[in-house]
Amino acid sequence: MIGRRLLQVVPVVVLATFVVFGLIKLLPGDVAVTLAGENATEQRIAEIRHLYGLDRSFLVQYAGWVWNALHGDLSRSLLSGEPVADAIIRCFPTTLLIVALALLLSLAAGIPLGMAAATKPGTWLDSLIMGFASLGVAVPNFWLAMILVATFALAYTIFPATGSVPFSVNPVDAIRHATLPAAALAAGGVAEVARQLRSSLVEVLSSQHVRTLHAKGLAPGSILWKHGLRNVSVNLLTVAGLLANRLLAATVVVEAVFAIPGMGNLIVRAAIHRDFPVVQGVVFAMVVVVIATNLLVDLLASLLDPRIGHR
Amino acid sequence: MSVVAPIPSRRRAVLPLLRRLGRDRRAAVSIAVLLIIIGASLLAPWIAPYSPTAQDINNMLSAPSEAHWLGTDDLGRDTLTRLIYGASASLYAAFLAVAVAGALGVPVGMFAGYAGGWIDDVISRVIDTMLSFPAIVLAIGVTGALGIGLTNAMIAVGIVFAPQLARLVRARTLVVRQELYVDAARCFGAPTAHILRRHVLPNAIQPVIVQVALLLAVSLLAEASLSFLGLGIQPPSPSWGAMLARAYLNMELAPEQVYPPGLAILITALAFNTLGESMRTMLDPTIKRP
Numbered sequence: 001m002i003g004r005r006l007l008q009v010v011p012v013v014v015l016a017t018f019v020v021f022g023l024i025k026l027l028p029g030d031v032a033v034t035l036a037g038e039n040a041t042e043q044r045i046a047e048i049r050h051l052y053g054l055d056r057s058f059l060v061q062y063a064g065w066v067w068n069a070l071h072g073d074l075s076r077s078l079l080s081g082e083p084v085a086d087a088i089i090r091c092f093p094t095t096l097l098i099v100a101l102a103l104l105l106s107l108a109a110g111i112p113l114g115m116a117a118a119t120k121p122g123t124w125l126d127s128l129i130m131g132f133a134s135l136g137v138a139v140p141n142f143w144l145a146m147i148l149v150a151t152f153a154l155a156y157t158i159f160p161a162t163g164s165v166p167f168s169v170n171p172v173d174a175i176r177h178a179t180l181p182a183a184a185l186a187a188g189g190v191a192e193v194a195r196q197l198r199s200s201l202v203e204v205l206s207s208q209h210v211r212t213l214h215a216k217g218l219a220p221g222s223i224l225w226k227h228g229l230r231n232v233s234v235n236l237l238t239v240a241g242l243l244a245n246r247l248l249a250a251t252v253v254v255e256a257v258f259a260i261p262g263m264g265n266l267i268v269r270a271a272i273h274r275d276f277p278v279v280q281g282v283v284f285a286m287v288v289v290v291i292a293t294n295l296l297v298d299l300l301a302s303l304l305d306p307r308i309g310h311r
Numbered sequence: 312m313s314v315v316a317p318i319p320s321r322r323r324a325v326l327p328l329l330r331r332l333g334r335d336r337r338a339a340v341s342i343a344v345l346l347i348i349i350g351a352s353l354l355a356p357w358i359a360p361y362s363p364t365a366q367d368i369n370n371m372l373s374a375p376s377e378a379h380w381l382g383t384d385d386l387g388r389d390t391l392t393r394l395i396y397g398a399s400a401s402l403y404a405a406f407l408a409v410a411v412a413g414a415l416g417v418p419v420g421m422f423a424g425y426a427g428g429w430i431d432d433v434i435s436r437v438i439d440t441m442l443s444f445p446a447i448v449l450a451i452g453v454t455g456a457l458g459i460g461l462t463n464a465m466i467a468v469g470i471v472f473a474p475q476l477a478r479l480v481r482a483r484t485l486v487v488r489q490e491l492y493v494d495a496a497r498c499f500g501a502p503t504a505h506i507l508r509r510h511v512l513p514n515a516i517q518p519v520i521v522q523v524a525l526l527l528a529v530s531l532l533a534e535a536s537l538s539f540l541g542l543g544i545q546p547p548s549p550s551w552g553a554m555l556a557r558a559y560l561n562m563e564l565a566p567e568q569v570y571p572p573g574l575a576i577l578i579t580a581l582a583f584n585t586l587g588e589s590m591r592t593m594l595d596p597t598i599k600r601p
Contacts, residue, residue, distance in 0.1 A: 011436055011440075012436070012439055012440045012443065015436070015437060015440040016440050016443060016444070019440070019441075019444070020452075023452055023453070023455075023456050024456070026453060026456035026457050027456050027457075134581060134584060134585065134588075135577070135581065137528075137580075137584060138528060138532075138577055138580035138581040138584050139577050139580075140532050140535050140536070140555075140573060140576045140577065140580070142535075142536060142539055142555070143535075143555060143569065143572075143573035143576065143577070146555070146558075146559050146562065146569050146573070147569070147573075149562070150562060150566050150569070154562070154563065154566075245443075245445065246445075248445060249445030249446065249447050249448050250447070252445075252447060252448060252451065252536075253447065253536040253539065253540060256539070256540055257559065267448065267451050267452070267455070268451060268540050268541075268542065270455060271451050271452070271454050271455035271459070271542055272459070272541060272542070274455060274456075274458070275455070276455060276456060279451070279452050279455030279456065280452070280455075282448070282452075283444075283448055283449060283451075283452040286445055286448045287443055287444055287445075290443040290444075290445065291443050294443065
């Protein structure tokens, strides 16, 4: 089963690389001229044409790009000349810390809220929690980030307004810098977790086997924890996986509010300056992370629920 | 109730839904809010108090006043005016992305579900792959290649959303394909295109309508994000996301300026979401209302 799931990843990765590489086809006109930028010399254009293999056919270019990518070479930035892979390795931990913290906050707040709403469906508490969840899903997280900065960084200087500190240098400071961005991202996450958990938990709690447990005289608390949560644990895992992917994308925007030098900053600056190799590299890295997360979720799910492996 | 199931038409699939929505309080409020916002964006030149680019040099970053109900931005432009004009850019972007997603996703999903076999396998694999692309990241990637611009970016967002619709339509088509009336139509020698349009589409469209409402909210947020990053709409055209970017730069001087565009985005996204959720509840009798 694990082997089969791993095999399924192969075509997805191949297709993904094809799409990412295909982005180069969107570049207008002569790609080498575009990449070389304004006022480039003939020599520079020829150099770039050769460097990126633009003088060869599309499939050869693609194969070359994949071959290099497999060896950790994602070409070089047109602006700084820095290898793209190095830039990604430098920026990724910052983004990862924010995403991890946001995911943790989302689960820590979303699970109790979802459980509270599911055990009392139709009450004012349920309506209140679900009302806040609707707001959490609709709020633009970068706007929330601004309000958090205004409140917790400018009005009361509890958290820093900008920048980041590497986790390896000073873990406490790193987390302090990541807290506001993570909180801004978590609003949507809490809402998502609470909603999904409520809907799947309500379904389980109203099922026949739970009614039997009630009839048998089991305490409601133990039914909720031992039978309710256990039955929705796979659902919860799937939601957490999808959420992790969504948070990863949303960080791109929130990082801009805090001027954090993460993956978002990297790709946005590259897009504005049309530093195409960097754009391509970051998109590729993000897709690889998403595919890996999905794979991990599926494998964990088959551990949690042995039935999945036998389907 | 007749014994023979009536042949559904697209009109019959959509109209009762709208009628029932009118009776749902939340849905009715959402529709009213959206109609007001769409109306305001269409009537902007007539109802906006100023021109969106007119500068009041003596009143830069002013607080709300009688002359400027919501204050002014750092160039002395009226915030209420720009909010009204900005609605059209934001809504245009959201509808564009969803239109692209629908135009791509619905036919592809229907085709995959109806054809079955290896065609379905291949298309499903492509759908799976596209679902692993984070929309906003790919949209930024496309602007990095094609150049900055709202239309390019939103088309990219639409392409990323298309697989979501395709997957829904495919699943419904797999069910509808087995129905007796589809068999009957096939026996009468109806061309496949006719069967898909007249029989499969009306039956597969309802979940799509729900998803479209939800995607409109996501697309609206995507436009706001891209314009905020400076990759979407270009100055001096107003959009809610671009307004937020300017307001944020001047937040220490005029903190209240970040609220109007942010609330506009929040309210519009909330209305789209609420409408989508109401329709979903209406179409699915097993869901218990929260």
